Every structure is written in C-alpha cells, then in structure tokens.
Amino acid sequence: MKHTIWLLWDHLHHDHSILAAASPRTHRIIMIESRSAGARLRYHTHRLTLLYSAMRHRAEELRAQGWHVDYHPLSDKKNAAAEALAAHTKKYRTESFHLIEPTDYPMRQAVTLLAKKISTPIHTHPDDLFLCSREEFARFAKNKKRLLMEHHYRAMRKKLGLLMTPDGQPEGGAWNFDHDNRAGIREFVRAGSPQAPPPPWCAPDAITRSVIAEVKKYFPAHPGDPATFRLPVTRQRALDWLNHFIRHRLPLFGTYEDLISQKDPLLFHSMLSPFLNCGLLRPLECCQAAIAAHRAGAAPLNAVEGFVRQIIGWREFVNGIYWEKMPGYLDANALQAERPLPRWIYSGDTRMACMHHAILQLQATGYTHHIQRLMVLGNFFLLAEARPPDVLRWYNEMYIDSYDWVMAANVLGMILHADGGYMATKPYAATSAYINKMSDHCAGCHYRHAEKSGPRSCPFNSLFWRFWHKHRDRFSANPRVKALIAGWDKRPAAEKHAVLQTADEHLKNIDTL
Numbered sequence: 001m002k003h004t005i006w007l008l009w010d011h012l013h014h015d016h017s018i019l020a021a022a023s024p025r026t027h028r029i030i031m032i033e034s035r036s037a038g039a040r041l042r043y044h045t046h047r048l049t050l051l052y053s054a055m056r057h058r059a060e061e062l063r064a065q066g067w068h069v070d071y072h073p074l075s076d077k078k079n080a081a082a083e084a085l086a087a088h089t090k091k092y093r094t095e096s097f098h099l100i101e102p103t104d105y106p107m108r109q110a111v112t113l114l115a116k117k118i119s120t121p122i123h124t125h126p127d128d129l130f131l132c133s134r135e136e137f138a139r140f141a142k143n144k145k146r147l148l149m150e151h152h153y154r155a156m157r158k159k160l161g162l163l164m165t166p167d168g169q170p171e172g173g174a175w176n177f178d179h180d181n182r183a184g185i186r187e188f189v190r191a192g193s194p195q196a197p198p199p200p201w202c203a204p205d206a207i208t209r210s211v212i213a214e215v216k217k218y219f220p221a222h223p224g225d226p227a228t229f230r231l232p233v234t235r236q237r238a239l240d241w242l243n244h245f246i247r248h249r250l251p252l253f254g255t256y257e258d259l260i261s262q263k264d265p266l267l268f269h270s271m272l273s274p275f276l277n278c279g280l281l282r283p284l285e286c287c288q289a290a291i292a293a294h295r296a297g298a299a300p301l302n303a304v305e306g307f308v309r310q311i312i313g314w315r316e317f318v319n320g321i322y323w324e325k326m327p328g329y330l331d332a333n334a335l336q337a338e339r340p341l342p343r344w345i346y347s348g349d350t351r352m353a354c355m356h357h358a359i360l361q362l363q364a365t366g367y368t369h370h371i372q373r374l375m376v377l378g379n380f381f382l383l384a385e386a387r388p389p390d391v392l393r394w395y396n397e398m399y400i401d402s403y404d405w406v407m408a409a410n411v412l413g414m415i416l417h418a419d420g421g422y423m424a425t426k427p428y429a430a431t432s433a434y435i436n437k438m439s440d441h442c443a444g445c446h447y448r449h450a451e452k453s454g455p456r457s458c459p460f461n462s463l464f465w466r467f468w469h470k471h472r473d474r475f476s477a478n479p480r481v482k483a484l485i486a487g488w489d490k491r492p493a494a495e496k497h498a499v500l501q502t503a504d505e506h507l508k509n510i511d512t513l
C-alpha cells in the first residue's frame with residue numbers, strides 16, 4: 001500500500017468518494033487533529049468537541065471495517081499536519097496522499113502550502129459534500145451581476161426532482177409557501193404554545209469525554225463550556241436526530257419557523273446543520289426523509305418545502321457564492337461600515353433583551369435558529385454599522401455549524417449587504433415591530449419597543465431610520481424600499497431630528513446599551 005487517503009475533519013461522510021473507490025488493500029487512511037486549525041479563530045468549544053469527537057468515532061468505524069487508520073490526536077505540535085504527513089510517509093513509504101478538495105479557502109491554502117513542504121504529492125479530488133458542484137454553480141453565475149437564491153433553488157428542485165410533479169411543475173402549485181410560514185408569537189400562544197419533545201441528546205461516551213478534557217486544555221479561552229456538550233458524534237446518532245426531527249418537529253416547522261421563544265430556543269427547528277456540514281448526514285437523505293413524511297401524510301407541504309429550501313436552496317447557494325467570489329469576497333464593505341463591535345457582544349451583558357438572550361444561548365450551545373441570526377443579531381450589526389470582518393469573525397467563532405463557506409455569504413451578503421446586493425435585493429433591516437411580532441422578548445426588555453426616540457426607546461427603531469436616512473441615495477430607487485424612504489422623508493422635521501439624535505446617542509453609548 002503506497003497510497004493514503006487523508007480525511008479532513010469535515011469530510012466524515014460515509015459515502016466519501018475516494019474511500020468508495022479504494023479499499024483497505026490499496027490505501028491507508030490518515031486523520032490529523034490540527035490544533036492550529038482549531039485555534040485559527042476562537043471557535044466555540046462545542047464546535048471543536050463535535051469535530052474532534054466525530055473524527056475519533058469515524059476512525060473507530062473505519063478500523064472496524066478493516067482500514068488501517070494512522071490517527072494523530074491533538075498535541076502541542078505547531079505544525080501537526082506537516083509533521084504527521086512526513087512521519088507517515090517515512091513509516092509507510094507513501095507515494096501519494098489523496099483528499100477531497102477542502103471546503104474552505106484557508107484550508108485549501110494550508111494544503112497548498114503543505115504540498116510544497118513535503119516531498120510526497122498531495123492530490124485533491126472534487127468536493128462531494130454538496131449537490132451542486134463548484135463548476136455547475138459557476139455556470140449558473142456566469143455573466144450575472146446579481147444572483148437570486150430563488151432562481152438557483154428552482155434549478156436544483158428540477159435537477160434533483162424534489163417536490164416536482166411528473167409534468168415538471170412544483171408540487172402544490174407554488175415554489176414556496178412562505179405566506180403560511182410566518183406565524184408570530186401571538187398566533188403561537190393562541191394555539192396553546194405547542195411543544196415538541198426534546199431531541200435525542202447524547203450523553204458523552206469515553207471518547208467524547210476525553211475530547212472534552214482536551215478541548216478544555218488546548219482551547220481555554222474559547223466560548224462555551226465543552227462539559228455541557230450533548231450532541232451526536234456518529235452517523236447513527238445523527239440519523240436518530242434526523243428521524244426525531246422528522247417525526248416530532250417537522251410537522252410544525254414551517255408554521256413557526258420564524259418564531260423566537262425565550263422558553264424554547266429550538267422550537268421546531270431541525271438543528272441538522274452541524275451534522276450536515278461535517279458529513280455525518282447527507283443533504284439529499286435529509287430532504288428525502290422530509291418528503292417521505294409528506295407523502296405518508298405526516299407533514300404538511302409548507303413545512304417540507306421550507307425545510308428542503310434551507311438545504312438545497314440556501315445551503316447550496318451560499319457555498320456556490322463563496323467559491324464564486326473568493327478570495328476577494330472577504331474584503332466587501334459596500335456600505336462602508338466601520339464601527340467596532342460592542343464590548344458585550346461575547347458576554348451578552350446588554351439590556352437589549354433580544355440580543356442578551358441570543359448571545360447567552362450562543363454561549364451555552366453554539367446555536368440559534370435563522371431568524372435570530374438574521375433579524376436580531378444580524379439586524380443589529382447592520383444597523384450599528386459594525387465592521388464586516390469583525391462581524392464575520394464573530395459568527396465564525398460563536399456558531400457550532402460555522403465554516404468559512406457558510407458564513408461568508410450569509411454574513412457579508414445576507415446580513416450586512418456588504419457585497420452591494422450581489423445576493424440580496426435589499427438589506428434585511430427591521431425595527432422592533434418585527435421582533436415584537438415574532439418573539440416574546442420585548443415585554444420584559446429595558447427598552448420600550450413602541451418608542452422611536454428618547455433614551456429608553458428601542459435602539460432598533462432609531463437606528464433603523466438612521467440607516468435608511470444615511471443610505472437613501474443608494475436605495476431610494478429600490479422598488480422594495482423606496483416607499484419606506486419616501487415615507488421617512490415626509491415625516492415632520494422635528495420628529496426626524498429627535499429620531500436621528502437618539503440613534504446617534506445609542507451609537508455613542510453602544511458599549512452600555
């Protein structure tokens with residue numbers, strides 16, 4: 001055996017294309033826990049625990065299948081990958097390493113550098129973690145000034161034949177059912193505040209317990225407490241998690257997908273992204289499981305379509321944009337936002353109830369659902385003119401499912417409009433009216449959601465109007481917001497002055513909001 005397959009920490013899928021074409025007689029496997037990769041940013045400790053523990057469990061599975069796995073656990077070594085590859089080559093007289101193309105740019109650069117350092121050739125093979133290849137997405141994006149997720153999503157539905165009728169039409173006569181998926185907190189309470197049973201949390205086994213101890217030791221300043229980690233780390237347990245979601249949460253997922261509840265952070269969300277993004281689950285099988293539930297009459301179309309769109313719509317789209325626009329995408333700052341993050345952004349020590357709860361939840365679990373990401377946290381970053389690289393770093397550090405390819409387009413494109421509208425037709429800015437409609441935060445907040453000016457007025461309100469006032473030239477012809485800007489222009493001068501002054505005060509005192 002002169003050839004070795006290198007499995008990266010997010011390439012743990014059971015149908016890994018290089019593994020499928022090889023055998024324990026022809027190839028060895030090497031797996032390397034890189035401390036420098038884990039410390040590239042201050043990643044959440046639950047993210048690190050998930051990835052290192054899933055790697056160790058995957059190595060055990062492969063050994064049980066007869067593979068020779070050369071495993072290099074976390075260590076003090078500075079150049080763990082280079083040293084491990086060199087030692088492996090020397091020991092086994094390896095002639096070539098083979099890995100799937102890394103999912104993000106920093107890892108791709110690291111592999112390119114390694115290939116120059118070591119004498120053994122490193123061959124990369126096409127990325128097989130996604131349903132749309134980078135080449136296919138490039139063809140979709142070619143010659144387009146602006147990309148819309150909806151167009152790509154429809155093409156993916158047709159290509160994969162998901163939720164399509166035999167004559168090529170979308171099932172239910174529409175491509176999406178978002179109008180059925182916007183129930184707010186009052187509808188939720190009127191419906192008796194339905195609750196799903198808790199997901200199948202996993203008590204850490206011996207492998208995970210040792211990872212938790214090592215994550216504590218090697219990454220002491222990272223957010224989150226690894227001792228509270230309870231997520232699946234094997235494919236089987238991740239499948240249990242998927243099946244539990246399909247049975248218990250999918251039926252109401254659509255109706256309440258935009259809702260935020262202090263009492264139940266997960267609500268009816270799947271929280272599958274951490275497992276999808278490291279390969280424990282596969283995108284197509286998740287979609288097919290949801291569609292099978294719909295066919296069996298166990299889940300309505302609005303829920304299933306919304307779930308499928310998150311996976312073959314948003315997930316594939318943000319990955320495609322990442323590779324289409326990198327590396328320059330990270331420098332995007334179309335709105336010239338230059339303010340630092342507030343001091344409390346890691347601790348959650350703020351009187352803004354919605355921000356406080358989202359940050360505490362992140363500290364505890366590394367997870368919030370998409371509306372907290374976009375319309376609470378992201379909305380605040382946008383309106384507070386936070387510097388895009390700082391915001392991107394924060395999202396990468398705080399979320400358990402973060403990878404460069406996930407966060408770049410989500411943060412720079414969707415949240416901050418920093419790419420100038422390449423992937424969003426307008427900025428996702430909102431006042432407290434939206435947060436108050438969708439959440440149970442405002443009633444207990446220090447700030448008054450119905451006020452636009454004055455020291456106790458909700459910061460989202462005055463900052464919202466300041467945002468459109470400041471960027472009116474850029475957006476006043478945009479059909480989606482021009483009426484809003486025209487409405488602001490018609491307000492009495494004294495009212496506008498009070499709102500803008502309040503916004504300036506909030507920005508000046510942002511560290512103590």
Ligand code: SF4
Nearest residue numbers: 352354432442445458
């Ligand atoms: Fe958030 Fe404003 Fe509501 Fe407070 S009043 S919870 S800051 S939206």
